[in-house]
Amino acid sequence: MYATVMHGPGDVRYERVEDPSILKPTDAIIKLSATCICGSDLWPYRGLQPQNGPAHMGHEYCGTVVEVGADVRTIRPGQFVVGSFCLSDNTCPHCQFGFQSSCQQREFMSGAQAPYARVPLADGTLVATAEMPDADMIPHMLAVSDVLGTGWYAADAAGVREGGTVVVVGDGAVGLMGVLAASQMGAARIIAMSRHPDRQKLARDFGATEIVEERGEDGIARIMDMTNGIGAESVLECVGMEQSMQQAMGICRPGGTIGYVGVPHGVNLDGQKLFFNQQRMLGGPAPVRRFLPDLMDRVLQGRIQPGRVFDLVLPIEQVAEGYKAMDERRAIKTMLRVDA
Ligand SMILES: [Zn+2]
Incomplete structure (x- = not known):
């Protein structure tokens, strides 16, 4: 072949x-x-x-x-x-x-x-x-295999809960799936960090309630401003770069959780910062198998269309x-x- x-x-x-x-x-x-x-x-x-x-x-x-x-x-x-x-x-x-x-x-x-x-x-x-499954289900079923499963894990690992405040760092395919996951899990506020109009639109379609275009220190300041200086309880880090990880740590509230699924490239964490930030962190390659039966059901029931990514x-x-x-x-x- x-x-x-x-x-x-x-x-x-x-x-x-x-x-x-x-x-x-x-x-x-x-x-x-x-x-x-x-x-x-x-x-x-x-x-x-x-x-x-x-x-x-x-x-x-x-x-x-x-x-x-x-x-x-x-x-x-x-x-x-x-x-x-x-x-x-x-x-x-x-x-x-x-x-x-x-x-x-x-x-x-x-x-x-x-x-x-x-x-x-x-x-x-x-x-x-x-x-x-019908042919029109194929893109959605394919998305479950990795990109949705990984976005879902990011939300799961970040402890997204009903009524919670979530920030998604990264507007790539996984970040967009993280938005969808947070929405399915019932988060009240889902802030997507994105600078691209087409990705912003998709993020809104998947359930983002707000969009932040700023990055780095400006992005952190904007999120802190939007959360009355508190930060978000769940942050999904879907990039894996030094800047995105610093951004995630800068906007997660004490006692909050960062779910990180971007494969780290050049990320170095400061021990003292980790200590005083008091944030939970869980990441790594997504255990997609854990979520597969549930996600396949959601697709087949027509509740989600992750293949739109x-x-x-x-x-x-x-x-x-x-x-x-x-x-x-x-x-x-x-x-x-x-x-x-
Ligand atoms: Zn095993």
């Missing part, structure tokens, strides 16, 4: 590779319904993350199971499934505690920007629907253009159509 391979910074090709096959008895092979490009794929694309040789890209997926290994018990060929970018057994102590992204057998998904993909730990990783849809053959559009910020998130 053809699949997406990154050869180096800025060099993404759709080229011939070996077909995926069952390598372990706990594997499944799925036929993708659609796939997409993640903000985290841009780190190696921009040369900001070292890479050892060509990499098979893609970790967001949904589709139909075509084959399973001998030890797979609950997943069957023909089922429509969604899985997380973190592959997990869903049985070890960390999985049982709700942190499937720290599974003792954890692997990271790869090779999903392709018509077919191998999913290890299929029983623990994949969640099947009762029926084959895909503002560019391309046939997978044009994956290189998809990366370029996101790198140049012409697209928030690119969905890739797979018509194999």
Whole structure:
């Protein structure tokens, strides 16, 4: 088959590779319904993350199971499934505690920007629907796999509660999903920090009640002003840069919580500041598996449309253009159509 391979910074090709096959008895092979490009794929694309040789890209997926290994018990060929970018057994102590992204057998998904993909730990990783969803559900189901699951975790980790005040730092796809999550969790005030009109509009559609355009010290001052000098009880940090983390710490009230899901690049925290700020912090790779059944239900019931975050849809053959559009910020998130 053809699949997406990154050869180096800025060099993404759709080229011939070996077909995926069952390598372990706990594997499944799925036929993708659609796939997409993640903000985290841009780190190696921009040369900001070292890479050892060509990499098979893609970790967001949904589709139909075509084959399973001998030890797979609950997943069957023909089922429509969604899985997380973190592959997990869903049985070890960390999985049982709700942190499937720290599974003792954890692997990271790869090779999903392709018509077919191998999913290890299929029983623990994949969640099947009762029926084959309609075609118009596919973008929303695909979004659950990573971007919504991660935004949801940010809100969950930040302790968003009904009636609470929430600030979302970062207006990328994950930040926008954080807004949606906070809204679903019943927050009264959701302040989205964004400077881009198109993203501001989407944030409002997803439930943001206010928008703050300022950044850095000005952004902190603006939020403090809007909260009577108190700060927000829940802050979602969805970027992973030094400035965004400082912003999150600057606007979270004492006793409040920061949920941080942006993979840190160059973030250094000051011990004394952490001590005197008195803020809870929980972050890391999202345990999307914990939320999958609930989020898939919300999509199928028509309560949420997270797939609206895909503002560019391309046939997978044009994956290189998809990366370029996101790198140049012409697209928030690119969905890739797979018509194999
Ligand atoms: Zn586990």
